[in-house]
Amino acid sequence: MHATSSRPHAALPQAFVDSLSTTFGQRFSTAEAVRAHHGHDESHFPDALPDAVVWPHTTAEVVAIVRACRAHNVPIIAYGAGSSLEGHILALHGGISIDFSEMNKVLTVHHEDLDVVIQPGVTRKQLNAELHGTGLFFPVDPGADATLGGMASTRASGTNAVRYGTMRENVLGFEAVLADGTVIRTGSRARKSSAGYDLTHLLVGSEGTLALITEMTVRLHPLPEAVSGAVCAFADIDSAVHCVIQTIQLGIPVARIELLDTLTVQAINRYSKTTLREAPMLFFEFHGSPASVEEQAQTVQEIARDNGGQDFEWATRPEDRSRLWQARHDTYFACLNLRPGCRGITTDVCVPISRLADCIAGTRDDIAASGLIAPIVGHVGDGNFHTLILVDPDNADEIARAEALNRGIVARALAMDGTCTGEHGVGFGKQEFLVPEHGSGAVDAMRALKRALDPHNLFNPGKVVPPVGASTDR
Amino acid sequence: MHATSSRPHAALPQAFVDSLSTTFGQRFSTAEAVRAHHGHDESHFPDALPDAVVWPHTTAEVVAIVRACRAHNVPIIAYGAGSSLEGHILALHGGISIDFSEMNKVLTVHHEDLDVVIQPGVTRKQLNAELHGTGLFFPVDPGADATLGGMASTRASGTNAVRYGTMRENVLGFEAVLADGTVIRTGSRARKSSAGYDLTHLLVGSEGTLALITEMTVRLHPLPEAVSGAVCAFADIDSAVHCVIQTIQLGIPVARIELLDTLTVQAINRYSKTTLREAPMLFFEFHGSPASVEEQAQTVQEIARDNGGQDFEWATRPEDRSRLWQARHDTYFACLNLRPGCRGITTDVCVPISRLADCIAGTRDDIAASGLIAPIVGHVGDGNFHTLILVDPDNADEIARAEALNRGIVARALAMDGTCTGEHGVGFGKQEFLVPEHGSGAVDAMRALKRALDPHNLFNPGKVVPPVGASTDR
Numbered sequence: 001m002h003a004t005s006s007r008p009h010a011a012l013p014q015a016f017v018d019s020l021s022t023t024f025g026q027r028f029s030t031a032e033a034v035r036a037h038h039g040h041d042e043s044h045f046p047d048a049l050p051d052a053v054v055w056p057h058t059t060a061e062v063v064a065i066v067r068a069c070r071a072h073n074v075p076i077i078a079y080g081a082g083s084s085l086e087g088h089i090l091a092l093h094g095g096i097s098i099d100f101s102e103m104n105k106v107l108t109v110h111h112e113d114l115d116v117v118i119q120p121g122v123t124r125k126q127l128n129a130e131l132h133g134t135g136l137f138f139p140v141d142p143g144a145d146a147t148l149g150g151m152a153s154t155r156a157s158g159t160n161a162v163r164y165g166t167m168r169e170n171v172l173g174f175e176a177v178l179a180d181g182t183v184i185r186t187g188s189r190a191r192k193s194s195a196g197y198d199l200t201h202l203l204v205g206s207e208g209t210l211a212l213i214t215e216m217t218v219r220l221h222p223l224p225e226a227v228s229g230a231v232c233a234f235a236d237i238d239s240a241v242h243c244v245i246q247t248i249q250l251g252i253p254v255a256r257i258e259l260l261d262t263l264t265v266q267a268i269n270r271y272s273k274t275t276l277r278e279a280p281m282l283f284f285e286f287h288g289s290p291a292s293v294e295e296q297a298q299t300v301q302e303i304a305r306d307n308g309g310q311d312f313e314w315a316t317r318p319e320d321r322s323r324l325w326q327a328r329h330d331t332y333f334a335c336l337n338l339r340p341g342c343r344g345i346t347t348d349v350c351v352p353i354s355r356l357a358d359c360i361a362g363t364r365d366d367i368a369a370s371g372l373i374a375p376i377v378g379h380v381g382d383g384n385f386h387t388l389i390l391v392d393p394d395n396a397d398e399i400a401r402a403e404a405l406n407r408g409i410v411a412r413a414l415a416m417d418g419t420c421t422g423e424h425g426v427g428f429g430k431q432e433f434l435v436p437e438h439g440s441g442a443v444d445a446m447r448a449l450k451r452a453l454d455p456h457n458l459f460n461p462g463k464v465v466p467p468v469g470a471s472t473d474r
Numbered sequence: 475m476h477a478t479s480s481r482p483h484a485a486l487p488q489a490f491v492d493s494l495s496t497t498f499g500q501r502f503s504t505a506e507a508v509r510a511h512h513g514h515d516e517s518h519f520p521d522a523l524p525d526a527v528v529w530p531h532t533t534a535e536v537v538a539i540v541r542a543c544r545a546h547n548v549p550i551i552a553y554g555a556g557s558s559l560e561g562h563i564l565a566l567h568g569g570i571s572i573d574f575s576e577m578n579k580v581l582t583v584h585h586e587d588l589d590v591v592i593q594p595g596v597t598r599k600q601l602n603a604e605l606h607g608t609g610l611f612f613p614v615d616p617g618a619d620a621t622l623g624g625m626a627s628t629r630a631s632g633t634n635a636v637r638y639g640t641m642r643e644n645v646l647g648f649e650a651v652l653a654d655g656t657v658i659r660t661g662s663r664a665r666k667s668s669a670g671y672d673l674t675h676l677l678v679g680s681e682g683t684l685a686l687i688t689e690m691t692v693r694l695h696p697l698p699e700a701v702s703g704a705v706c707a708f709a710d711i712d713s714a715v716h717c718v719i720q721t722i723q724l725g726i727p728v729a730r731i732e733l734l735d736t737l738t739v740q741a742i743n744r745y746s747k748t749t750l751r752e753a754p755m756l757f758f759e760f761h762g763s764p765a766s767v768e769e770q771a772q773t774v775q776e777i778a779r780d781n782g783g784q785d786f787e788w789a790t791r792p793e794d795r796s797r798l799w800q801a802r803h804d805t806y807f808a809c810l811n812l813r814p815g816c817r818g819i820t821t822d823v824c825v826p827i828s829r830l831a832d833c834i835a836g837t838r839d840d841i842a843a844s845g846l847i848a849p850i851v852g853h854v855g856d857g858n859f860h861t862l863i864l865v866d867p868d869n870a871d872e873i874a875r876a877e878a879l880n881r882g883i884v885a886r887a888l889a890m891d892g893t894c895t896g897e898h899g900v901g902f903g904k905q906e907f908l909v910p911e912h913g914s915g916a917v918d919a920m921r922a923l924k925r926a927l928d929p930h931n932l933f934n935p936g937k938v939v940p941p942v943g944a945s946t947d948r
């Protein structure tokens with residue numbers, strides 16, 4: 001299915017190694033263990049090791065690396081936390097992995113403007129920890145404690161995008177290094193602008209293929225005055241999904257609305273020692289003023305009841321909510337635990353909300369027909385859901401069946417005017433779906449943009465834009 | 475200051491004229507009056523007439539025009555309603571104006587998904603009229619009854635962007651024709667996607683320089699259950715602005731919050747026969763459930779009182795609100811009316827909200843020093859405000875002073891991390907500010923994108939990206 005991880009590539013030129021060793025000392029490494037750590041992500045794809053790893057501290061250092069790589073034609077892979085799911089950070093063509101984890105300073109919190117300037121290696125949890133006491137928070141929450149640079153690069157979202165938006169809505173601007181070593185600034189701290197092409201949104205989701213992010217400004221949000229959470233069990237997935245659809249269509253500003261199928265709830269109960277009712281379930285969270293939270297909760301409870309939902313079980317104490325959402329976040333590992341030794345292949349389609357019930361029903365039938373184990377969870381308020389297909393990594397037949405299952409799920413979503421990936425990104429795992437989703441004209445346009453900004457294909461080669469002729473229009 | 479409007483350009487080749495006449499019949503015109511109508515917008519720049527105008531009805535017809543123009547090297551200017559303010563639609567290099575006003579069908583309302591597919595010539599008022607009875611509306615409201623294609627192209631916003639976002643947040647996807655005649659689709663109807671480069675946001679704000687929009691999908695919003703509006707007078711602008719800042723910082727989801735200075739209120743009273751108190755004033759609108767509207771209004775009233783605001787005057791009846799907002803929308807003409815025979819030069823800076831009071835205070839001082847008449851109005855919830863500098867179009871000295879005033883206002887906004895244009899766009903009127911705002915590296919990157927998608931500079935030449943060397947980094 002995919003490019004193999006072992007394409008031959010020239011080793012690093014000695015002059016290049018010497019130069020980076022001299023400049024970076026201990027912060028440059030060609031050690032096997034270090035390369036191995038940077039040569040795999042959370043996907044099921046085979047490892048593909050970079051030839052070296054470097055940890056810059058400043059934008060000037062990133063520029064120096066880019067210039068050296070350009071001079072010696074060495075591919076560059078930006079590395080955040082390694083939590084990507086589609087092979088984004090695999091060094092398919094060798095080269096150097098730039099690990100941004102030591103560019104992790106929160107630079108300036110602008111309390112009054114509800115924004116913060118950070119380095120790209122700051123992680124989601126770190127940022128919110130450093131914001132403690134300010135009354136502000138950064139909402140985008142993909143589960144993993146990813147770096148903000150990585151989250152911007154994959155256009156990540158997660159459980160509360162339904163209210164606060166994805167990285168697309170929450171990045172105001174970047175400082176970034178282009179492939180010729182030029183440092184650019186995109187955007188400003190103004191809330192809106194019509195001043196020229198939107199370079200910021202071009203870089204959001206570009207997965208390190210167009211530029212290297214060295215600084216970013218992201219929106220913050222006031223901590224809600226009141227928060228309440230609840231879970232509600234349903235007789236079947238359809239009823240749960242219809243509850244979601246009606247909630248969204250009424251414009252209720254719910255902060256989180258997550259679907260878990262019965263198998264997922266069982267996995268969570270086993271893994272997180274919870275005692276949730278083992279049925280299809282929605283997890284809710286409401287943010288706002290006390291009155292508005294109460295109003296939202298009441299309305300949603302009525303909608304749930306109309307759809308045969310059991311009574312809400314409330315989690316009003318912060319520690320109860322934390323336990324609940326920690327359990328939700330641990331879903332990935334809880335589900336992997338259903339089948340010891342397995343790996344997960346995660347699907348990530350997103351469809352218009354009107355098609356969500358049909359899309360999930362069809363997916364469930366596909367799973368049953370495949371004979372594979374694949375729990376379903378979803379950020380259903382956005383029309384986005386995942387199946388985690390559990391496969392034996394040594395069983396080629398199972399992997400082939402899982403990939404076929406994924407292809408079928410994507411094809412259905414595209415036929416419903418949806419997307420092959422709601423939040424995980426393309427990496428190389430989703431490349432084959434870009435032409436079917438966007439058409440060859442749009443993908444050619446993407447290819448032209450890549451060539452315009454990175455004519456020597458220095459940045460993360462082999463990712464996002466598929467090779468010419470890799471797939472055809474649907 | 476600007477490129478002149480009378481650059482020599484070759485007349486249209488006869489073969490081209492013959493071909494389009496044959497295909498489009500009455501929908502192709504080289505008549506002087508038609509060309510004159512398409513050769514000026516609402517800016518103060520001298521007219522620049524296209525050599526011909528064509529009214530396509532279908533995407534296929536747009537493709538045919540693009541192919542003919544490419545073959546004969548004829549520039550193409552996309553034309554919506556002609557309400558742009560920075561010379562966007564002026565035919566600086568001649569060529570053909572494609573008037574999209576007859577591609578104005580509302581194609582499909584997806585009630586359940588809160589989106590609608592339209593042709594680009596649909597106007598804002600038309601769309602909301604056609605949505606009547608659906609319980610949904612399209613919120614972006616720049617005042618003028620612009621076309622949606624034009625609004626997307628300038629990344630327009632207006633009075634209620636503070637709650638509903640700008641065109642950036644409200645376009646889900648496009649069908650568009652590239653400079654080689656390829657038809658592409660960008661985006662999908664899914665609420666979010668990580669599937670490749672964000673072509674949709676690259677086209678939003680690109681002012682017809684990268685592609686021609688032939689269809690678009692935009693978000694709709696549920697009509698709020700309750701709406702209430704109010705006006706509140708303040709002792710001075712500073713107090714009004716501080717009321718705005720505190721409202722935004724508290725995260726109150728106010729739908730509209732508009733500043734009018736005393737001169738503007740006087741102009742409105744005279745033009746719209748209103749009896750508003752002639753003092754700096756905020757216009758508010760609150761949307762939501764009845765309880766939430768009440769809560770918002772109460773909180774904002776307290777904030778206003780803390781800042782010395784007079785009591786709110788409520789406009790709860792729809793007809794009173796309509797009159798109020800119509801008066802607000804007529805501000806442009808009301809202010810022009812302050813000085814019969816004048817033209818307006820509109821500034822459009824946007825700054826982080828924390829700098830708004832200083833920015834407006836400095837602007838006020840600049841206006842006083844300039845000796846010019848220039849009322850101030852603003853979408854202050856976004857940090858965006860306009861001054862409408864009233865000039866005698868035949869007085870070169872006044873125009874020069876007005877341009878100097880505008881430059882000073884922009885320089886201050888940029889020094890405050892803001893933008894030269896919050897919502898009007900670049901056209902050619904703002905080109906000189908792009909390098910000072912973004913730096914030459916970012917502008918070079920924009921230039922590379924333009925070359926990649928439109929290598930023969932067919933689409934709206936002379937707009938958005940400034941000529942090389944036109945201005946330098948600040």
